[in-house]
Amino acid sequence: MATQIVMDRTGDSRHSFDVHDRVEVEKAERRFKELTGAGFTAAVRSGPGEQKVIRSFDPTADETLFYPRLVGG
C-alpha cells in the first residue's frame, strides 16, 4: 500500500491505495494532478531526513506528502 498525505487543518488527511490495483492507482494519479494543479507541492522521501520534490505522479513511492502553496508570513 502507498499513501498520499495531504496537509490540512486537521493536521493531515491520508489516502492509501494498492499499487497493484489499476483503478486505485488512477484515482491516486488524479488526486496528484488535482493537488499539484491547485498549487500543492508534492515531495517523497529519498533517504533519512531527505526528500525530493516530484512534478509527476510516482506510484512506486511509499509516501507522497503534499503541502499547500507557500506564502510570505
Add this chain to the structure above:
Amino acid sequence: MTQQIALAICSFVLALIGTMLLSALSLVVARSSSGGKSFRFETEAKGLALLKGWLSPAQRASYERYRYFDVVGSDTGTRYRIHHGTQTNIEELSHTGHHICKWCFVPDGDLVAGDVMLAQKIALETNERGALMVAHRSFVTAGPRRF
C-alpha cells in the same frame, strides 16, 4: 388568594424551567469548548508526529531537546534554524552560527506548527531560492522572541 397561590406556583415553575435551560446551555458550551481544545491538541500532535517522521535523526534529536532544528539551503548552502512555531520562526545563521536575520514564509491555510515546520524544511532543502522569493525578511532582533 387562590389566584395569588397560582401565580406564585407559576412563577416558581417558570424560574425552575429557566434555571434548567441555563444549566443545559452552560453544559453544551462547556462541552463544545472542551471538544475544540481536544481537537486542537490532537491536530497539533498529528502535525508533530508527521514532522518527526520526516526529520533526520540529528534534526529530530535537536528538535526534541531544543525545539528547533537546522537545515541547509539547497542553493546556497546557508544554514537556517527552524524554531517551533508558525510565524517568523526561521533564523538565518552565519557560517559561525551567529544570527543574521529572520525569514517568514508558511504554507497557505491555517496549519499547525508541525506541518508548517515540515513544509519550511522541505522548501529550504529542495528549493531554497523559490522559498525565499515569497518570504518576508526581518532584521529585528530586539523584543521578545515569538517562536
